[in-house]
Amino acid sequence: MAAVTVTNLVKTYPSGNRRATDDISLDVADGEFVVLVGPSGCGKTTLLRMVAGLETPDSGTVSIGGRDVTRLPARERGLSMVFQSYAIFPHLKVRQNIGFGLTMQKVGKAEWNTRVERAAELLDLTDYLDRHPAQLSGGQRQRVAVARAIAVDADVLLMDEPLSNLDALLRLQFRAELKKIVARLGTTTLYVTHDQAEAMSLGDRVAVMRDGRIAQIGAPMDVYDHPGERFVGGFLGAPPMNFFTATVHHGNLVVDDQSVPAPASLAAWNDKKVLAGIRAENITITPITQDRAQEGVEAEVEVAEPTGSAILLTVRWAGGELKVQTGPGVRVAPGDRLRLDLPAAALRFYDPETGLALA
Ligand code: ATP
Numbered sequence: 001m002a003a004v005t006v007t008n009l010v011k012t013y014p015s016g017n018r019r020a021t022d023d024i025s026l027d028v029a030d031g032e033f034v035v036l037v038g039p040s041g042c043g044k045t046t047l048l049r050m051v052a053g054l055e056t057p058d059s060g061t062v063s064i065g066g067r068d069v070t071r072l073p074a075r076e077r078g079l080s081m082v083f084q085s086y087a088i089f090p091h092l093k094v095r096q097n098i099g100f101g102l103t104m105q106k107v108g109k110a111e112w113n114t115r116v117e118r119a120a121e122l123l124d125l126t127d128y129l130d131r132h133p134a135q136l137s138g139g140q141r142q143r144v145a146v147a148r149a150i151a152v153d154a155d156v157l158l159m160d161e162p163l164s165n166l167d168a169l170l171r172l173q174f175r176a177e178l179k180k181i182v183a184r185l186g187t188t189t190l191y192v193t194h195d196q197a198e199a200m201s202l203g204d205r206v207a208v209m210r211d212g213r214i215a216q217i218g219a220p221m222d223v224y225d226h227p228g229e230r231f232v233g234g235f236l237g238a239p240p241m242n243f244f245t246a247t248v249h250h251g252n253l254v255v256d257d258q259s260v261p262a263p264a265s266l267a268a269w270n271d272k273k274v275l276a277g278i279r280a281e282n283i284t285i286t287p288i289t290q291d292r293a294q295e296g297v298e299a300e301v302e303v304a305e306p307t308g309s310a311i312l313l314t315v316r317w318a319g320g321e322l323k324v325q326t327g328p329g330v331r332v333a334p335g336d337r338l339r340l341d342l343p344a345a346a347l348r349f350y351d352p353e354t355g356l357a358l359a
Contacts, residue, residue: 002065038209244319
């Protein structure tokens, strides 16, 4: 096993008008599972391909296990890869497909069999070893690709959207399986996805990328709870974090005639505008009463969407539209007026100009 260190990686494609990766540095510890996530075109695949040795950086270095591999070809980097367009050879049986990397490495027959069978077992493919890929479901084929990557026992596993060809249910099942398998193997893993839920569920850490840079990296729940910039809060989570602009005024956040208590940390922003963020599940609703001391702001329900385990409300208040997640038993309908509690401890604050979190 081995740590992966990427230092100041810059890459511009000849036909590209901006940097595909813009001075990226990243440390993946030995045995760690790091997920690169971000919108289309943010540079995830380019970064992974530079680690793989399939793309040459303009500048910067890649080291694996303390060895500078920047100029080494892919096959000398001790890596194993699974890509979105996984190349399962149709004319080879599952057994030979899984053992393909081992065949290339000229591994002896006994060892070859042991490793193929172990990988097949891990991915629940033992009963399919003598089938051809055409006789498998899409999910099983994808598992063959992962089994092949695992069979070679590489120091580092690189995966680029390996679950993208699966339907939603299979994807969910396989996600959990993959997490279990990688944890058991303890292989250092770098994984690319544009699916934020997949990133959160799989990674020891997630690196949220934007425009060729890592906007934020951390443990999934830390990044989710404390987005370092507006973009990250808006990218992670379904629904994304809610944002509204408010003026800080003597310990309150004021929006039109509505106000909620502001944390003391905002004192330096008195009489200035801030961008406030809050997650849908951190907002609580109560019916509006005549009680003048009632906390919170007034809102009107626009849409109520039951999702089974919860109800997702779209509400409108002086600060605009908010998504609110309530328990499944709550009965509300469009047009209902509610009071929203926006607890100060759940609010996050950003500079409205830069979108960066306020210290
Ligand atoms: P996706 O999720 O859509 O796969 P990504 O985050 O993996 O996106 P990259 O494929 O790394 O993004 O692309 C980063 C940027 O580099 C994009 O602007 C893309 O258009 C550009 N790019 C990628 N490959 C090439 C190429 N071969 N030639 C020119 N530009 C490229």
